[in-house]
Amino acid sequence: MLDGLKRLEYRGYDSAGIATLNDGKIERRRASGKLNNLSGELEAAPLQGAIGIAHTRWATHGGPTTSNAHPHATAEVAVVHNGIIENFKPLRDSLIARGRVFTSETDTEVVAHLISEQVEAGLDPLEAVREVLPELRGAFALAILFRGRPDLLIGARLGSPLVVGIGEGETYLGSDALALASLTQRVVYLEEGDWVVCTREEVRIFDRGNQPVERAVTLSGVDGDLVSKGNHRHFMIKEIYEQPIVVAQTLRSYLRRIDETLTLPIPDFDLSGIKRVTIVACGTSFYAGMIAKYWFEQFAHVPVDLDVASEFRYRAPVIEPDGLALFISQSGETADTLAALRHAREEGQKIAVVVNVPTSSMAREADLVLPTHAGPEIGVASTKAFTCQLAVLAALAANLARAKGRMTQEDEQSVVRHLAEAPAALNAALAYEESIQTVAAEIAAARDVLYLGRGTDYPLALEGALKLKEISYIHAEGYAAGEMKHGPIALIDDKVPVIVIAPSGPLFEKTVSNMQEVQARGGKVVLISDYDGIEAAGAGCMATITMPKAHPLIAPLVYSVPIQLLAYHVAVTKGTDVDQPRNLAKSVTVE
Incomplete structure (x- = not known):
């Protein structure tokens, strides 16, 4: 179980714990902070047993303390939980009124008490879970351990992913297939509302109506070795250097080089009737969507609405018929984006998703799945997933333009040729790491940093600022370059470096x-441009970063490299936790 938690470290967490059955009784070890703290607890007081549950927690209700760490337990049950129980407060108040004693500030502990009440009232575990699940509102992936039942685990999912692993005389539950990669490749992906009864020899799945259902057993194809850093110091730098390869892998699904034409993974999906595109995403994926908006409108002349997923449903968006709703997510499980997808489905939109996990909830619920082939991205700050998303979105924009009659065969062949140049251009950009590292040493001393860009370089400015904030904890903001004079220029002095992205x-x-x-x-400027741009405007800059010449179509991919490397080396210089920055989680399964 500890090995499984290590495989999930990339998701971000602030405490961890394990519970097992020893002679039929629940025993726990928990610790705040990193997994080595839990390892220390286990060395000092080992756990016995052949059944157990384990968890890395990202705090929502209550601080990152040992008492708030999962598993949460009573004498009868122990529970681990991803997600959020939105109605925990009235449930907790009612339980306290009935004499239940809580030992944590979390929402999860109510689940343990609710199930315990039912078991203490004489219900068997299956009946107890069946009674409690309808009381829970919000999002959850649950794994539940029962006193005196060394051959039983019950799991449930609503809004948060949960995977069942099938072994030989063994059964597993995991929040994703990667956690089970060293144990089994045979997995079952639970559907929304499913709950599952696991024993050593069998798995029984029920839908939200408590009817038994069959779910397909698939091969996950996840290799546990992929989570190694190799010779790199951090996962983030490894993943930055993987970009030429994974972008090439991704583009193979969308380009036919023999006749220089475009394709889609589902070639019979009709784009010709699309009148409007609504793009919805969060964080880095949102900035990929911003760049895609430029491409869709430029190539296909189709209007694009762009929304942050957490705001989409709550502003009562006017969604026109014959529209395509496009959702972008590295994990395919991001709670805000998934909820927005379901809202768009209810509004009658065609659904397309750009995801890095083809077995994810979003992929299973979409009409058109546009996979990236970045492979597992372990660093919390997205790098290779971002550039692969851009590659897919550029291909989709060109496909839409062709379907709408806005692109000639000659234009299509030109797009294919330029996209095919992207992997080599990314590789050339990586050659400038040493000069970027030198610049980073100066940026690391700053308290505030501004990023500027125009056109598709404006979303890159936002993404560059986000990367710096995420991993170095330096306050940074991105702006459209023309907006500086409308207010932000008041911030300029010799202590605020300004990163200008200007191919x-x-x-x-x-x-x-x-x-x-x-x-x-008096502002200190770092200019990121190609040789011609540096020659024309580099004089007077604090520093310059030279990039290879790139066609405007692939420039956003190429210029992602310097902003990623700059953030990385600033963070390394400051000594922050690059791969697992504070307060962040990789897969955000709560709203």
Whole structure:
């Protein structure tokens, strides 16, 4: 179980714990902080048993303390839980009124007490869980251990993923297939509302109506070795360097090089009738969607609405018929994005998803699945998933343009050729790491940093600022370069570095004019451009970062590399936890 938790460290967490049955009684070991603290607890007081549950917690209700760490237990049951029980407060108040004693501040502990009440009243475990699940509102993936039942685990999912692993005389539950990779490749992905009864020899699955159902056993294809850092210091830098390969892998699904034409994983999906595209995502995926908005409108002349997933449902969006709702998520399980997808489905939209996990909830609920082939991304700050998303979105935009009659065969072949150049251009960009590392040493001393860009470089400015914030904890903001004079220029002084993303091209001169406004006010500028751009505007900059010449279509992919490397080396210089930055989680399964 400890090995399984190590495989899940990439998700982000602030405490951990394990519970087993020893002679039929529940025993627990828990610790706040990293897994080595839990390992220390287990070395000091080992756990025995052949059945157990384990968890890494990302705090929602209550601080990251040992008492709030999972598993939560009574004398009868122990529970681990991903997600959030939204109605925990009235449930907790009612339980306290009935004499139940709580030992944590968490929402999860109510589940343990509710099931315990039913068991103490004489119900068997299956009946107890069946009674309690309808009382819970919110999102959950649950694994439940019962006193005196060394051959029984019960799991349930609603809004949060849960996977059943099938072994030889063994059965497993995991929050994803990666956690089970060293144990089994045979997995069952539970559907929304399913709950499962596991013994050593069999698995019984019930739907939300408590009817027995069959779910397919599939091969996960997840290799536990993929989570190794190899010769790299951190997963993040390893994943930055994997980008040329994984972008090439991704593009193979969308480009036919023989006749230089575009394709889609589902070629019979009709895009010609699409009148509007609604793009919904969170965080880095949202910035990929911002870049895609430029491409969709430029190539296909189709209007695009762009929404942060957590706001989409709550602003009562006007969704027109014959629209395509496009959802972007690395994990395919992001709670806000998944909820927005279901809302769009109810509104009659065609659903497309760009995901890195083809077995995820979003992929299973979509009409059109557009997979990236980035492989498992372990670093919390997304890098290779972002560039693979951009590759897919560029191909989709061109496919839409062709379907709408906006792209000639010659245009299509040009797009294919330029996209095919992206892996080599990414590789060339990585060659400048040493110069970027030198710049990072100066940026690391800053308290505030600004990023500027125009066109598709504006979302890159936002993404660059997000990367720096995530892993170095330096306050950073991204702006459209032309917006500086409308307020943010008041922040400029010699202590605020300004990172300007400005590849040579049609917007270069205007971006440089904005950069010079910064320099005129004593601002320290780092210019990221190609050789021509550096030659034209590099004088007077604090530093310059030279990138290979790139066609405007693939420039967002290429210029992702320097902003990722800059954030990485600033964080390394400051000594922060690059792969698992504080307060963050990789797969955000709560709203």
